[in-house]
Structures are given as structure tokens and as C-alpha cells.
Amino acid sequence: MARVVVDVMLKPEILDPQGQAVANALPRLGVNDVASVRIGRRVEIDFAGDADLERAREIADKLLANPVIEDYEIRVVEAA
Amino acid sequence: MARVVVDVMLKPEILDPQGQAVANALPRLGVNDVASVRIGRRVEIDFAGDADLERAREIADKLLANPVIEDYEIRVVEAA
Amino acid sequence: MNDITIDSVKNAEATPDELQPYLELGLKDDEYQRIRQILGRRPTQSELAMYSIMWSEHCSYKSSKVHLRQFGEKAPPSDRMLAGIGENAGVIQINEKIAVTFKVESHNHPSFVEPYQGAATGVGGIVRDILAMGARPILVMDSLRFGAADHPDTQRVLPGVVAGVGGYGNCLGLPNVGGEVFFDECYQGNPLVNALSLGVLPVDGLQRKEADGPGNIVVLMGAKTGRDGIGGVSVLASATFDDESQQRRPSVQVGDPFMEKLLIESCLELYAAKLIVGVQDLGGAGLTCALTETAASAGTGMDIQLEKVHLREASMEPHEILASESQERMLFIVEPGKLDAVLGIAQLWGVIATPIGVVTDTGRVRITFHGETVVDVPPGSLADDGPVYARPLREPADLILLQADRAETLPRPHHDFQLKDTLLKLAASPNLCDRSWVTEQYDRYVLGNTVLAQPEDSGIVRLDEETGLGVALSLDCNSRFARLDPYEGAKLALAEAYRNVAVTGAEPVAVTDCLNFGSPEDPSVMWQFAEAVRGIADGCQELGIPVTGGNVSFYNQTGAVAIHPTPVVGVLGVLENTAQRIPMGFSHTGDVLVLLGE
Amino acid sequence: MSKIGVVTFPGSLDDGDAARAARISGAEVVRLWHADPDLHGVDAVVLPGGFSYGDYLRCGAIARFAPVMETIADAARGGMPVLGICNGFQILCEAHLLPGALTRNQHLHFRNRDQWLRVENSSTAWTNHFTEGQEILIPVKNGEGCYVADRRTLDELEAGGQIVARYIRGNPNGSSRDIAAIRNEAGNVLGIMPHPEHAVEALTGPSLDGLGFFSSVLKHLADAKAAA
Numbered sequence: 001m002a003r004v005v006v007d008v009m010l011k012p013e014i015l016d017p018q019g020q021a022v023a024n025a026l027p028r029l030g031v032n033d034v035a036s037v038r039i040g041r042r043v044e045i046d047f048a049g050d051a052d053l054e055r056a057r058e059i060a061d062k063l064l065a066n067p068v069i070e071d072y073e074i075r076v077v078e079a080a
Numbered sequence: 081m082a083r084v085v086v087d088v089m090l091k092p093e094i095l096d097p098q099g100q101a102v103a104n105a106l107p108r109l110g111v112n113d114v115a116s117v118r119i120g121r122r123v124e125i126d127f128a129g130d131a132d133l134e135r136a137r138e139i140a141d142k143l144l145a146n147p148v149i150e151d152y153e154i155r156v157v158e159a160a
Numbered sequence: 161m162n163d164i165t166i167d168s169v170k171n172a173e174a175t176p177d178e179l180q181p182y183l184e185l186g187l188k189d190d191e192y193q194r195i196r197q198i199l200g201r202r203p204t205q206s207e208l209a210m211y212s213i214m215w216s217e218h219c220s221y222k223s224s225k226v227h228l229r230q231f232g233e234k235a236p237p238s239d240r241m242l243a244g245i246g247e248n249a250g251v252i253q254i255n256e257k258i259a260v261t262f263k264v265e266s267h268n269h270p271s272f273v274e275p276y277q278g279a280a281t282g283v284g285g286i287v288r289d290i291l292a293m294g295a296r297p298i299l300v301m302d303s304l305r306f307g308a309a310d311h312p313d314t315q316r317v318l319p320g321v322v323a324g325v326g327g328y329g330n331c332l333g334l335p336n337v338g339g340e341v342f343f344d345e346c347y348q349g350n351p352l353v354n355a356l357s358l359g360v361l362p363v364d365g366l367q368r369k370e371a372d373g374p375g376n377i378v379v380l381m382g383a384k385t386g387r388d389g390i391g392g393v394s395v396l397a398s399a400t401f402d403d404e405s406q407q408r409r410p411s412v413q414v415g416d417p418f419m420e421k422l423l424i425e426s427c428l429e430l431y432a433a434k435l436i437v438g439v440q441d442l443g444g445a446g447l448t449c450a451l452t453e454t455a456a457s458a459g460t461g462m463d464i465q466l467e468k469v470h471l472r473e474a475s476m477e478p479h480e481i482l483a484s485e486s487q488e489r490m491l492f493i494v495e496p497g498k499l500d501a502v503l504g505i506a507q508l509w510g511v512i513a514t515p516i517g518v519v520t521d522t523g524r525v526r527i528t529f530h531g532e533t534v535v536d537v538p539p540g541s542l543a544d545d546g547p548v549y550a551r552p553l554r555e556p557a558d559l560i561l562l563q564a565d566r567a568e569t570l571p572r573p574h575h576d577f578q579l580k581d582t583l584l585k586l587a588a589s590p591n592l593c594d595r596s597w598v599t600e601q602y603d604r605y606v607l608g609n610t611v612l613a614q615p616e617d618s619g620i621v622r623l624d625e626e627t628g629l630g631v632a633l634s635l636d637c638n639s640r641f642a643r644l645d646p647y648e649g650a651k652l653a654l655a656e657a658y659r660n661v662a663v664t665g666a667e668p669v670a671v672t673d674c675l676n677f678g679s680p681e682d683p684s685v686m687w688q689f690a691e692a693v694r695g696i697a698d699g700c701q702e703l704g705i706p707v708t709g710g711n712v713s714f715y716n717q718t719g720a721v722a723i724h725p726t727p728v729v730g731v732l733g734v735l736e737n738t739a740q741r742i743p744m745g746f747s748h749t750g751d752v753l754v755l756l757g758e
Numbered sequence: 759m760s761k762i763g764v765v766t767f768p769g770s771l772d773d774g775d776a777a778r779a780a781r782i783s784g785a786e787v788v789r790l791w792h793a794d795p796d797l798h799g800v801d802a803v804v805l806p807g808g809f810s811y812g813d814y815l816r817c818g819a820i821a822r823f824a825p826v827m828e829t830i831a832d833a834a835r836g837g838m839p840v841l842g843i844c845n846g847f848q849i850l851c852e853a854h855l856l857p858g859a860l861t862r863n864q865h866l867h868f869r870n871r872d873q874w875l876r877v878e879n880s881s882t883a884w885t886n887h888f889t890e891g892q893e894i895l896i897p898v899k900n901g902e903g904c905y906v907a908d909r910r911t912l913d914e915l916e917a918g919g920q921i922v923a924r925y926i927r928g929n930p931n932g933s934s935r936d937i938a939a940i941r942n943e944a945g946n947v948l949g950i951m952p953h954p955e956h957a958v959e960a961l962t963g964p965s966l967d968g969l970g971f972f973s974s975v976l977k978h979l980a981d982a983k984a985a986a
């Protein structure tokens with residue numbers, strides 16, 4: 001079993017209301033030194049056999065990320 | 081500027097309908113060697129000054145994750 | 161994990177003196193002794209789990225049963241009622257062809273722990289009850305109570321609950337046509353989330369839960385079974401019980417409304433094609449309840465092979481599988497010749513369906529796990545013959561003082577600026593202010609039959625496009641009244657819901673209720689409960705409409721302090737033609753205002 | 759009689775309502791199934807609202823790969839009128855039949871309200887019965903209805919008359935430039951976030967304005983037949 005992680009984040013120029021909501025809530029927790037928060041998706045793909053980065057990239061391109069608004073990064077990690 | 085990343089994932093025993101929906105869609109993309117997909121949140125916290133892991137952990141505990149159903153991991157990364 | 165030996169019936173017979181954690185599972189000494197008597201031996205782990213679940217307050221109604229009987233005894237005769245208390249939900253005939261089924265249920269505690277999922281799975285659960293009667297669910301309503309509006313915990317719980325009710329109902333495609341939101345400090349540590357659903361079915365399409373016909377196949381359909389909601393039963397893994405094993409056992413369930421939507425469509429196809437003998441939803445008590453209730457109500461037995469259940473985690477043990485509260489599952493009884501057709505419909509909708517056993521004429525539910533018998537019980541002993549308590553009742557000591565503190569003693573406004581202040585205060589108070597922050601998060605348009613929804617006093621939904629036939633529903637309670645006088649307070653809740661339905665032009669025909677109270681072991685709570693039930697039963701008798709079903713939720717308290725008694729009452733009305741409904745608000749300038757009553 | 763196809767994906771919710779609206783407008787309705795690539799001779803297609811495949815990843819992301827979508831994409835490129843409502847709009851964007859994307863409402867809540875729109879373009883297959891500048895009242899209900907695109911795309915939409923309707927008297931989801939509906943260049947494919955199918959009967963809707971979309975396409979189809 002091998003795991004590939006795809007991190008999908010909104011492009012920097014796209015507004016991230018969820019991240020902003022968290023950032024806005026921080027002062028209430030007494031946190032004032034955070035400049036910004038952004039929230040994206042972390043997708044863990046477990047392959048039955050070897051980690052297949054090519055395949056994972058294909059999945060990310062077609063399904064996991066919408067290139068109009070999102071960027072992604074992809075990497076193999078050790079499965080837990 | 082320093083960035084802390086918090087990866088929030090559903091605990092392994094908790095149902096992940098999102099991941100399941102993606103896993104079920106993969107065969108239609110011609111992908112058949114994926115055993116499972118799980119989807120969580122990736123939160124990027126940019127600190128104005130130094131990365132403050134303690135602070136980030138507090139934010140994660142109080143705001144980002146519900147410990148009843150979610151686990152999180154936290155680490156400092158180089159800001160992009 | 162693999163070194164755990166399964167506690168089989170054989171093993172239980174060989175080790176009669178093994179200590180069992182029945183107290184931790186909430187069973188009393190005499191209850192445990194009765195189980196040993198019924199079985200003629202000590203129960204296995206799995207059996208103990210099953211009894212502890214089925215004999216819990218939640219499943220057995222052991223404290224409320226003696227009071228709830230009044231609903232049947234005092235009920236006026238109704239030729240509309242096709243199914244009543246004891247079924248998954250009451251069924252009311254609307255005309256020669258159409259019937260509806262409706263019920264309100266609580267999901268209070270889970271909604272405090274994980275507001276979004278707690279509320280979401282509350283909606284999912286009540287919808288499956290409706291589905292199990294043979295009906296297509298067509299609407300939801302929700303009655304919500306929180307602590308003080310400005311308390312930080314309310315700010316955590318309320319948005320999550322509202323998003324959860326909306327998230328699940330919207331994704332199922334069920335319009336939300338009404339409900340309540342109230343704030344009171346008594347709910348600070350114990351918010352109330354009561355959800356109602358209503359469904360429509362053909363009069364001859366009523367489904368039964370009986371597992372009739374030895375030789376018929378038992379089929380489990382829907383989501384895979386995981387370790388959801390089995391926190392309590394986890395003490396059974398005592399051999400390995402440590403922090404880690406407890407961690408594996410979440411007591412919160414995560415809902416999958418998409419799966420439920422597929423389940424609804426599959427079930428309705430199965431019903432329409434007359435492919436099943438019996439059906440039961442899997443609710444709070446999971447497989448345990450579904451297997452024993454279907455067998456007990458038919459007077460049959462079952463042989464179940466538990467390893468056939470599709471699991472989310474392969475390492476699950478038999479008692480965990482039996483206790484799992486995984487959502488979005490249904491159980492069917494199917495004739496062998498129709499099995500392929502049933503599995504075909506499931507496949508069409510992309511839902512897993514698995515034969516897990518057969519109906520027998522043994523009068524025993526026997527469950528094996530990889531060949532070892534782990535359960536061998538008479539199902540009626542779990543489903544019907546649980547303990548029943550007539551608990552002590554005592555009027556709360558502070559009631560006299562509360563009642564003495566009357567509104568007449570409050571200072572009256574004497575100047576117009578004081579009146580203005582009072583008015584502004586009222587308008588701004590969380591209990592009276594605009595509800596659209598909540599209601600805008602709910603889809604009220606889907607299905608295209610919503611005739612009235614917020615901000616109206618009751619929701620109206622059209623059932624038949626040609627004739628305009630429809631139903632009206634209202635869900636109400638004022639728990640401050642109920643605290644002052646639970647008998648009159650419950651009657652007032654009923655009267656309010658009745659009026660809300662009647663003013664639309666609908667004829668009120670039936671009642672459902674959700675009775676939210678503190679601990680039944682506290683005599684003053686039990687007194688409040690008894691009074692409230694008496695109030696609803698008497699009120700229904702006077703109004704001439706029956707209670708068709710509902711739900712009791714006890715143990716709503718923080719420490720020793722109970723919530724206000726909160727008997728939420730839902731009234732169903734019928735409108736021959738929804739086009740004739742009377743909305744609230746003034747229609748035309750020049751209309752005459754008339755005040756009825758004192 | 760013109761045939762309007764209404765697609766049902768697993769998780770579609772407003773498919774029955776779209777069918778009802780088409781029927782009330784005088785169309786013959788054909789129900790299409792996500793797994794069946796055959797369009798069964800329909801003249802136009804509606805992708806209805808709902809939560810296809812639970813909308814768990816991104817709304818519309820999975821529905822885009824349904825067998826019926828390939829046929830519909832080809833037909834749309836060939837000029838067949840296609841209307842995507844809410845989830846249908848999301849699917850059209852995911853399938854790149856329309857530019858841009860629909861993201862989480864800026865206030866992060868699902869929002870259901872009766873919404874005023876201004877029709878900005880009546881040269882599409884689905885809006886020719888409206889007059890430009892006409893104000894209509896249609897229910898909106900979505901969690902991810904905030905339309906985004908890069909500035910160039912937005913400017914192009916603007917310049918090309920591809921913005922078909924805008925929110926007025928309040929933007930319910932934070933949509934860029936108050937966009938409620940857009941069309942493709944050819945004008946046969948329309949994506950709209952509010953729900954015309956919920957404004958077709960006086961008893962159940964806030965107006966009858968939704969009927970205009972369906973009568974428009976029927977006129978469009980009749981004109982095309984007359985011209986042929």
C-alpha cells in the first residue's frame with residue numbers, strides 16, 4: 001500500500017471566504033499575530049500497489065482540482 | 081512571514097463520504113488500482129512574525145478541528 | 161486484534177462465572193439476573209451488548225411506557241389511523257388512495273457534541289423512519305432550543321446545528337417548511353434538536369416490519385457498517401480496554417445524505433415493484449434492534465451470518481457490528497425468488513445490498529460469526545419484554561414559589577417612553593426576532609409543492625397537483641409554560657399547534673410529539689413528564705384527534721439540573737384544496753379586522 | 759411538439775420540478791438518465807438542480823464524467839439548447855461548456871430567498887421571451903453559487919453580452935459582478951444559479967417569471983424548425 005497526497009488550494013487571487021472567516025475569528029481567541037489563513041483540501045490517495053504519481057496527477061488534473069480556480073501539489077508519503 | 085500548515089483529517093474510523101464519492105468515481109476515469117481516498121482540510125496559517133507552533137496548536141484545537149471526529153497534524157513550512 | 165477470542169455461546173456455557181461489565185453498560189443487577197434467567201446461562205458479549213441496548217431507556221421506554229398508554233386509552237376513535245403508536249411512525253389516511261405518515265424525533269445529545277453531524281444525522285434518522293413505512297418523504301421541519309443567545313457555546317452549537325439540519329435536508333431534496341428556534345439558559349449544556357418528517361404513500365402501499373415466512377432472506381442495504389456510536393458498548397472489549405481502544409470507538413456518527421437519497425430511491429422502487437415482505441430502518445440500536453424487532457413482531461426466528469455484513473473496518477468484533485449505529489442502512493425481508501430483482505435495483509442506484517441470513521420458524525435469533533454461534537436469543541425478550549418501571553413522582557419543591565411569582569407583580573410601564581423601550585426590547589429579543597438567518601439556510605422550494613413555509617404559522621405542502629389536496633403542519637411548545645404547569649403547558653403546546661394548523665383553513669387530524677425531559681430517576685422530572693403526557697392525552701381527547709406516534713428523550717440535564725419540561729407537539733391537518741389556504745398577514749387595504757375569543 | 763430532456767443524476771433534486779416547468783410551458787418532457795448516453799431524440803436539455811453525487815468534492819465535478827454528459831457536450835457544441843440550473847450550471851462550468859467556476863458563497867451559508875434579477879441579454883435560446891432590462895423574481899437556493907473567473911474572462915463576458923442575468927437589490931452569494939446567469943458565445947448554452955423552475959405556479963412560487971425561460975426555448979426551437 002502506498003499513499004499519494006494531493007494538496008489542493010485556491011489560487012492566491014481567488015477569495016477564500018472560509019480562510020477569512022477563521023482569520024476574523026482569531027482575535028477573539030486572543031491571537032493577533034496571524035497575517036492570513038487559507039483553507040484548502042488535502043486528499044490522501046492510497047494505491048493498492050505502488051504509488052503511482054502519474055496516475056495521481058491525472059486524477060488531480062481531471063477530478064480533484066479545478067484549474068480555473070485551484071492549484072495543487074502532489075507527493076508520495078509513507079502510509080500511516 | 082512564516083507559515084504553519086495544519087492538516088485536519090477525519091479519524092480513520094469515521095465515515096468519509098467525500099473520499100468515498102471520489103473513490104467511487106475513479107473507475108469511470110479508468111483508474112482501478114486505488115484502494116481508498118480520504119479527504120480532509122489543509123489550513124495554511126501565515127504568521128506576521130515568527131511561526132508560533134504553540135499558537136497554531138491552540139487555534140487548531142479550538143477552531144480548526146473537532147477532536148471528537150478529527151485528528152490534525154501541524155508543522156512549520158517555508159512560506160511560498 | 162487477532163488474538164481476541166470471540167465470546168461464543170459455547171464459551172459462555174463453559175465459563176458461567178465470568179464477570180461481566182453489565183453495570184457499565186447501564187444494566188441493573190436484577191435486569192442482569194433476568195437476562196441470565198431468560199437464556200439459562202450467562203449472556204455472551206454480543207448478547208449482553210444487545211440486551212443493554214434494547215433495555216436502555218431510549219429503546220425500551222421503560223420509564224415512560226406506563227404513562228404513554230394514555231395516548232391509546234384516551235384516543236378518540238379515528239377511522240383515518242392506519243398505523244399508530246408502536247410502528248416506526250403513525251399513518252393517517254387522507255383519501256381513498258393517499259395516506260401520509262409523520263413523526264418527530266430528538267437528536268439532542270449528539271448535537272451538543274458535534275453540532276453539524278448530530279443535527280444532520282437527526283434529520284437522516286427521522287427520514288428513514290418515514291421511509292420504512294413505505295412512504296416517500298416529502299418534507300422536514302425542525303424544532304430547536306439553545307442556551308442564551310450570547311453565550312459562547314451557543315455560538316458554537318447553533319450555527320452547526322442549523323447548517324447540519326440544512327445540509328442533510330437540502331441534500332436529500334426535502335423542503336423545510338417550518339419549525340422553532342428558542343433560547344433559554346436551561347438549554348445551555350443541553351440544546352434540543354427535534355426533527356420532523358412526513359411522507360406520502362398509497363393506502364395499499366403500507367409496509368410492514370414483520371419478518372414473515374421462514375425461508376425468506378434477510379437483506380441489509382446501504383452504507384457499510386463502521387464503529388459509529390458504539391462508545392458505550394466499547395467496555396465489552398475490556399480485555400484490551402485502554403485509552404487507545406476507546407479512541408477507536410467514536411460515539412458520533414457522520415451522515416452521508418447522498419447515500420440516504422440513493423437509499424430512498426431504491427426503497428421506493430422495491431416497494432412499487434412489491435419485491436419485499438418486510439422492511440425496517442436501522443436507527444439508534446442498529447442491527448440489534450432491526451433483527452430482533454422484525455423477528456419478534458412476526459413471531460419467527462432468524463439465522464444470521466454476521467461476517468457477511470459489509471464492514472468499514474475489517475477488525476470489528478461481533479458485538480460491535482451488532483451495536484453499530486452507522487447511518488443510512490435498511491433491513492429487508494425478501495422471498496428467495498425475488499432476491500435477484502432486489503439486488504438488481506440496489507445495483508442500479510449504486511447501493512450495496514447483502515443477504516445476511518434467513519428467517520426461521522425457531523422463535524430464536526441465532527447469529528454466527530465465522531461459524532461460531534455468538535447469539536442465541538428469543539427476540540421478544542429484547543424487543544417487547546424489556547423492563548417496565550412505574551417510577552416515583554413528586555411535584556417539584558420549587559413549583560409553589562415559581563407559581564407565586566406572577567406577572568402581576570412586574571413593574572408596569574407608565575410613560576410612553578417606557579412603552580417604547582419595552583417594545584424595542586421585545587422586538588430585539590432573541591426569542592421574538594426574525595428567524596430568517598436560520599430559515600434561509602433551508603431549501604423550502606425543492607419538490608415544487610410548498611404552498612406555505614416561513615414566516616407562516618404552519619407549513620403547507622400540496623400532495624396532489626390535480627386536486628390541490630394537501631397537508632398543513634405545525635410544531636410548537638412553550639417550555640416556560642410547561643415549567644410552570646406541565647399539564648397545562650403541554651395542553652397549550654397542543655392547542656398552539658392545533659390553532660396554527662386550523663387558521664390556514666386545514667382540518668387538524670392527528671398529533672405527534674417529542675417529549676424532552678430531564679432524568680426519569682428524579683421524581684420531580686418524572687412528575688413533570690407524567691403531567692405533560694396527561695395534558696396531551698386529555699387535550700387530544702377534547703379536540704378529538706389521536707396521538708399517532710412520537711419520541712421520548714430523557715436525561716436532558718446538566719449535572720443535577722434538568723431542562724424545562726419541553727413537550728414539543730406537532731399537529732397534522734388536511735386541506736382539500738391548498739389553493740384555498742389562508743396565509744397570515746393582511747391581504748387588502750380596507751379588509752375588516754375581527755378578534756375572536758376573549 | 760418540441761421535446762425537452764431533463765437529466766437525472768444520482769443526487770439530482772429539482773429534476774421533477776424542471777420537468778413540471780417544461781410541461782406547464784407546453785413541452786413534451788423526456789427524462790434522461792445519467793448512465794444512458796442516448797438523448798432519445800430531445801430538442802433541448804435541462805441539467806437540473808440538486809447535489810449530484812452528493813457534491814462532495816466540488817459541485818458538479820463528478821457529474822461531469824457521467825456518460826450522458828459526453829453526448830450532451832457534443833450536442834451543445836453542435837448548437838442544441840442546454841440549460842443548467844444551479845447544480846446544472848456548476849456541471850456546465852466543470853465540463854468547460856461555460857467559462858469560470860462557482861465557489862462557496864462568500865458568507866459560507868446555504869441561502870434560500872426570493873431574488874430579483876435583471877435580464878441583461880435576451881438573445882439566447884433560453885431568454886428570447888424577456889426584454890433586456892426586465893426585472894424578474896426567481897428563488898435562489900445554493901451553498902456554492904458565487905461565480906468567479908479571472909478579470910479577462912469577466913471582461914470578455916461583459917463585452918460579448920454573455921452575462922445574461924444579474925442579481926439586483928442584493929447579491930445573495932458574493933458572485934463577481936453580480937452575475938446570476940451566463941451564456942456561451944453561441945447563446946445556446948445557459949447557466950443560471952437561481953431556479954426558474956420554482957417560479958412557474960402562483961400557488962408554489964413567488965412569481966411566474968420562470969416560465970419565460972421555457973417558453974423562450976420552445977419559441978427558439980419552433981423558429982429553427984420553421985427556418986429549416
Ligand SMILES: Nc1ncnc2c1ncn2[C@@H]1O[C@H](COP(=O)(O)OP(=O)(O)O)[C@@H](O)[C@H]1O
Pocket residue numbers: 301302303304336337338339340341592593595598599602613614615616617618
Ligand atoms: N428551526 C426552524 N426551522 C424551520 N423553520 C423555522 C424554524 N424556526 C422558525 N421557523 C419558521 O420561521 C417563522 C417564524 O418563526 P417564529 O418566530 O417562531 O414564529 P411564531 O412566533 O409566529 O411561531 C415560522 O414560519 C417558523 O415556522
